Amino acid sequence: MRKLSLLLVFVIVISIFAVGCVEKVEAPKGDSGAEKDEVIKIGVFQPLTGANAAGGALEKEGVELAHELYPEVLGKKVELIFVDNKSDKIESANAATRLINKDKVSLIIGSWGSGFSIAAGEEIKKAERKVPAIGASCTNPLVTKGNDYYFRVCFIDPFQGNVMANYAYNEVGAKKVAFIIEKTNDYAVGLAKFFEDTFKELTGDDKAVVYEAFYNTGDQDFTAQLTSIKESGAEAIFAPGNFTESALIMKQAKELGIELPILGGDTWETPEVIKIAGDAAEGVVFSTFFDAHAKLTDTTTEFLDAYKEKYDKEPAAVTALAFDAYILALDAIERADSTDPTAIRDAIAATKDFPGAAGVVTLDENGDAVKSAVIKTVKDGKFTYLTTVDPAK
Amino acid sequence: MSFSIFLQHLVNGISLGSLYALLAIGYTMVYGILRLINFAHGDVFMLGTYIAFYAMTSFFLPWWMSFLIAIALTCIFGIILERSAYRPLRNSPRISVMISAIGASFLIQNLAIVIFGGRPKAFPIAPIFSRILNIGGVSIVSVSLIIPVITAIALYILNYIVNHTKVGMAMRAVSRDYEASRLMGIDVNSIISFTFGTGSVLAAIGGIMWGLKYPQLIPLMGLMPGLKCFIAAVVGGIGNIRGAVIGGFILGLGEIMIVAFSPALSGYRDAFAFVLLIIILLVKPSGLMGQNTVEKV
Numbered sequence: 075m076r077k078l079s080l081l082l083v084f085v086i087v088i089s090i091f092a093v094g095c096v097e098k099v100e101a102p103k104g105d106s107g108a109e110k111d112e113v114i115k116i117g118v119f120q121p122l123t124g125a126n127a128a129g130g131a132l133e134k135e136g137v138e139l140a141h142e143l144y145p146e147v148l149g150k151k152v153e154l155i156f157v158d159n160k161s162d163k164i165e166s167a168n169a170a171t172r173l174i175n176k177d178k179v180s181l182i183i184g185s186w187g188s189g190f191s192i193a194a195g196e197e198i199k200k201a202e203r204k205v206p207a208i209g210a211s212c213t214n215p216l217v218t219k220g221n222d223y224y225f226r227v228c229f230i231d232p233f234q235g236n237v238m239a240n241y242a243y244n245e246v247g248a249k250k251v252a253f254i255i256e257k258t259n260d261y262a263v264g265l266a267k268f269f270e271d272t273f274k275e276l277t278g279d280d281k282a283v284v285y286e287a288f289y290n291t292g293d294q295d296f297t298a299q300l301t302s303i304k305e306s307g308a309e310a311i312f313a314p315g316n317f318t319e320s321a322l323i324m325k326q327a328k329e330l331g332i333e334l335p336i337l338g339g340d341t342w343e344t345p346e347v348i349k350i351a352g353d354a355a356e357g358v359v360f361s362t363f364f365d366a367h368a369k370l371t372d373t374t375t376e377f378l379d380a381y382k383e384k385y386d387k388e389p390a391a392v393t394a395l396a397f398d399a400y401i402l403a404l405d406a407i408e409r410a411d412s413t414d415p416t417a418i419r420d421a422i423a424a425t426k427d428f429p430g431a432a433g434v435v436t437l438d439e440n441g442d443a444v445k446s447a448v449i450k451t452v453k454d455g456k457f458t459y460l461t462t463v464d465p466a467k
Numbered sequence: 468m469s470f471s472i473f474l475q476h477l478v479n480g481i482s483l484g485s486l487y488a489l490l491a492i493g494y495t496m497v498y499g500i501l502r503l504i505n506f507a508h509g510d511v512f513m514l515g516t517y518i519a520f521y522a523m524t525s526f527f528l529p530w531w532m533s534f535l536i537a538i539a540l541t542c543i544f545g546i547i548l549e550r551s552a553y554r555p556l557r558n559s560p561r562i563s564v565m566i567s568a569i570g571a572s573f574l575i576q577n578l579a580i581v582i583f584g585g586r587p588k589a590f591p592i593a594p595i596f597s598r599i600l601n602i603g604g605v606s607i608v609s610v611s612l613i614i615p616v617i618t619a620i621a622l623y624i625l626n627y628i629v630n631h632t633k634v635g636m637a638m639r640a641v642s643r644d645y646e647a648s649r650l651m652g653i654d655v656n657s658i659i660s661f662t663f664g665t666g667s668v669l670a671a672i673g674g675i676m677w678g679l680k681y682p683q684l685i686p687l688m689g690l691m692p693g694l695k696c697f698i699a700a701v702v703g704g705i706g707n708i709r710g711a712v713i714g715g716f717i718l719g720l721g722e723i724m725i726v727a728f729s730p731a732l733s734g735y736r737d738a739f740a741f742v743l744l745i746i747i748l749l750v751k752p753s754g755l756m757g758q759n760t761v762e763k764v
Contacts, residue, residue, distance in 0.1 A: 128586055257734040287726065288734035292691060294681040297479035298726035299733060305472045318587045318683055325682070329599055330475070331606040349589035350683050 113153045114413050116403060117173030119184040119194060124161025128344075129186035129392065133210050136389075136396030137183060139380055147404045148411065159185055163193035170194035174201045180413050181406075182207040183399045186392060188214030188261060195224045206419035208403055210395040211363065213340070214264060218441040225422050225441035227398040227430060228363055229465070231261065231339075235268025237361045237447045237463045238337050242269075242310045243276040246335050250277075250284045252308035254299050254323060256315030257288035265314040265339050284308050291316060296323050300330050314339045321350035328354035335359060343391060348455055355452045363391040364432035365448045365459040373401070377431035391432065391448075398430035468727075471604035476727045477720075482611035484719025485618040486676060490696035491703065491711035492621060493669035499706035500642045500662045502561065506568040507548060508670055509693020510575035513686065515541035515671030516590065516678045517583055523591050530593040538671040545667025546660050554656065579686035590682035597679075610679045617676065621669060622712055629708070634661060642706075691737070698744045704757025713755060718743065 118137050120130035134156065141154055155177050159166040166185060173179045174197070182198070182205055185191050191212040198207050199221050209217055209226035213234060218224045242248045251273060256262040274282050285306035287299040300323070303311060311334050313323050324336055324347075338360040348355050364370070366378055366388055377397050381389045405428060407413065410421035428435040433445040449460045490512060497505045518540050522533035552571040556564045596610040629635040637658045640648040649655050677692065678684065699718045703710025718740055726733040747754060 125585065285730060287730040290734060290737060292687075293736075294683070295479075295483055295722075297483070298476060298723040299730070301472060301475045301479060302727055302730060304475070305469060318685070322681060322683060329597075329606060329608045331599065331601060346587050346589065350587065352589075352592075 113151045114147060114407065115153050115155055115177060115179040116400070117155045117157065117177055117179035117182045117184075119157045119159050119166060119169035119173065119182065119190075120186055121161040121190065122156070122158040126161040126187050126190075129211075130158075130161075132390045132393045133184070133186050133396035135385065136210070136393035136398075137400050139377075139384060139393075140397045140400035142384075143376075143380055144401060144404055147407050148413070150413075152404070155179060159190050159194075161187070161190075163189055166190040166193040167197045170197040170207075171201070174198070174203055174205050178203075179205060180415055181205060181403050181418055183396070183403065184209065186211060188212040188217055191217045191224070195221050198223050203415070204419065205415045206406075206422055208399045208422065210399045211340075211392040214261060215440075215442075221441075222423075223419055225425075225437055227402055227432070227435050227443050228395050229445055229447055230442050231264045232268040233465060234339055234361050234447060235265050235270075236272045237449070238265075238312065238339070238359075239269045239272035239276060240463070241359065241361075241449060242312065242335075242337060243273060246310050246337075248309035248335075249279065250282055250306075250308050251310045251312055252285035252303040252306050252334075253283060253287070254296065254303075254311065254313040254315075255286070255288050256291060256319060258291045259315060261339070261341070262314040262316075266312065269312055269314075289315075289319060291319070293319060294322055296326050297330065300327050300332060303334070304330065304332055308334060310334055311336045313337070315341070317341050317344045317347050318350070321347045321355070324351040324358055325354040340391065343450065343457060348452060348457075356455075357451060357453075359449060359451045359460065361447045361449055361463075363448065364394045365391075365450060367459050368448060368462055370433045370446075371429040371431070373398075373429045373431045394430075394432040398432055398435065402428055402430065402435060474603075474605050476723055478605055478607055478611070480720035480723035481716070482607075482614060482680070482719075483723060484716035485615040486673065486680065486715075487692075487696050487699050487719050488712040488715025489614070489618045489621060489669065489676060490673040490692060491699040491715045492618075492625060492708055493666040493673065494697055495700040495703070495705055495708055495711040496625065496669070497662060497666045498700070499708070500638055501553075501659060502642075503553065503564055504568065504697065504705075505663075505666065506565070506693070507552075507572040507575060508666065509689030509696075510572050510579075511541060511545055511548070511667050511689075512670040512674040512677070512693065513579060513684075513689035514544060514575065514674075515667075516674035516684055516688070517579070518671075519675050519678065520588060520590055520684055530591075534675050537675060538668055541667045541671035541674075542664045545663045545670070548667075549660060549663040554659075576686055576690070583684075583686055585686065588684040590678035590684055592679055592682055608680075610676070614676050614680070617672065618712065621672065622708065625665070625669075625708055628665070634658070638662060695737075695740050698740045701754055702743060702747050704754025707754065707756040710754055710756030 120133055121127055122130045145152055157169040159169045173182055191209050204223055206223045211228050213228055213231045215230050242251055253266050255266045270283055285303055285308055313320055313336055320338055320342055336358045340362040342360040343362050377394060406418050406421040410417040425437045435443045438444050444465045446462050446464045448462050450457050451460050494508050515537050519533050519537035522528045522536050552567050553564055556567055598609040600607050637653045640653055641655055641658050645655055699714035700711045703714030721739055722736045725739050726736055
């Protein structure tokens with residue numbers, strides 16, 4: 075008996091180790107010795123393990139693909155240094171410090187997830203050695219706000235909320251909407267607020283949001299919220315949040331006989347939404363960054379061909395954005411004609427009409443990309459391109 | 468709120484409540500016999516759902532066969548769990564067994580993350596469970612009608628086993644006193660294994676029903692339902708099978724109604740369960756249906 079319990083304890087200890095070691099990321103070699111000036115180092119921090127590992131992997135693909143196509147700049151080799159932020163805000167801050175002080179990179183790319191980017195941004199701002207950073211798909215305004223060294227190649231949530239509010243008003247013809255918001259997610263709360271502001275302005279009705287309910291990450295039953303929406307008089311539902319819960323919302327709405335259009339944000343573009351919601355996902359509409367069928371620039375074609383050849387599947391929007399972050403970085407280094415981080419920073423800030431795979435990038439005074447959004451729907455079990463919305467000039 | 472909407476809320480609450488009840492029965496039964504809170508119950512529930520999922524998607528078995536296999540394998544797993552994690556501690560203080568249960572729970576969760584992966588999986592649903600019926604303005608999915616029926620059947624069978632069979636008599640005897648039962652010639656170990664097997668069968672049935680209603684599998688899916696059903700069992704009076712069913716319904720209806728009547732509070736629905744637990748522990752610690760036990764000295 076005692077042996078058996080000892081064995082169990084042993085197994086538990088081993089399993090904890092096993093969990094800790096899964097997908098361990100190889101520590102990059104920091105010192106390359108003699109050829110120090112011959113390489114330009116670009117640091118990439120991403121969630122490669124933990125809850126957001128899937129998102130991090132998609133962005134890593136994009137950076138690696140771009141690196142394969144463009145391995146050199148100013149006649150020097152580019153060396154990529156990947157650091158895992160373990161889907162954790164504190165680890166993200168550590169990753170940024172490490173890339174700046176230990177690896178002495180010239181530029182940082184990352185991270186999937188606005189929260190991780192914001193945490194790393196604080197370190198980038200505080201660091202003595204100033205290094206510019208480019209975010210790929212982090213859409214929360216706070217990533218670049220008040221940080222002169224953080225830029226991004228994607229649009230931000232106020233624009234996304236604006237786009238969906240316009241869609242609800244103009245295309246759906248809704249005068250009243252209902253919200254179901256993932257309360258524990260900054261992204262969802264922010265998106266709902268920006269949607270609400272625009273929608274109230276469009277309708278001129280201060281009570282245009284007739285119902286507002288919340289849920290927590292991990293909830294599985296939304297029947298109570300949806301049943302109340304049924305009698306609220308809403309003509310559309312806006313449900314920003316994580317894709318897993320959103321898929322169940324779509325399914326339960328259908329089961330309750332709700333036929334209102336359901337609108338959401340860029341997080342919905344994952345295959346799980348269609349698998350879990352099934353038929354119920356048909357007709358949902360969301361905004362996102364990019365679509366493989368709407369060829370935005372020549373770079374899009376180049377990216378699609380290269381991606382197809384290497385991975386033989388359809389690329390995700392965030393992969394295209396990560397690709398853009400890398401080629402924009404190289405373009406800025408070339409324009410700066412220097413590896414000095416401050417010179418590179420100034421070059422990035424001056425970016426105008428840069429043709430990326432996911433659209434033309436022009437950075438505004440906050441360092442955010444002003445670019446068009448793509449609206450997609452689900453049709454016959456596939457994500458289908460609806461339209462492109464250009465930014466207000 | 469119109470009457471038909473109220474009815475719809477009521478139906479939603481009952482269907483959620485019967486799911487909680489089904490799980491709470493398993494919790495309460497193991498506690499009733501062993502005085503052990505099986506914290507791994509929620510994880511056995513998760514495992515049962517995953518087995519059914521893989522039987523359907525990797526081995527392409529029909530749904531009913533997959534469900535039977537999942538129930539059988541989960542039952543065996545429950546017995547193995549009892550043998551390896553709880554039986555060696557039979558004569559140790561109760562706190563050691565509880566810690567062992569928590570350890571087993573973490574072990575199963577983390578192994579599941581490694582083996583099944585962290586991304587959610589979609590549970591396949593046979594059309595018979597997903598038919599949408601409309602009765603007088605109230606929409607209901609067929610699985611929501613099936614769940615209360617299964618809960619009622621499980622309750623009836625369990626009641627019959629415990630009160631009208633020889634095994635049940637032995638179970639009741641073991642729950643009173645291990646030593647005396649052993650002296651009376653009852654094989655205590657096999658009775659406890661039987662209890663765990665039955666508890667795991669209930670967990671597997673609960674898991675499959677959960678998967679049919681909320682078709683999204685993640686390795687941590689047993690965590691929150693496990694906690695809530697533990698609360699349902701305590702509210703009803705832990706150890707009391709009928710109490711667990713009542714506790715499950717109170718919890719399910721309460722959660723739905725709090726969101727229905729106050730959307731602003733909808734982010735706090737999980738808190739409802741815990742507030743209910745605190746109130747019950749303050750007002751009637753033995754639970755609604757529980758008897759006050761007199762400690763014999």
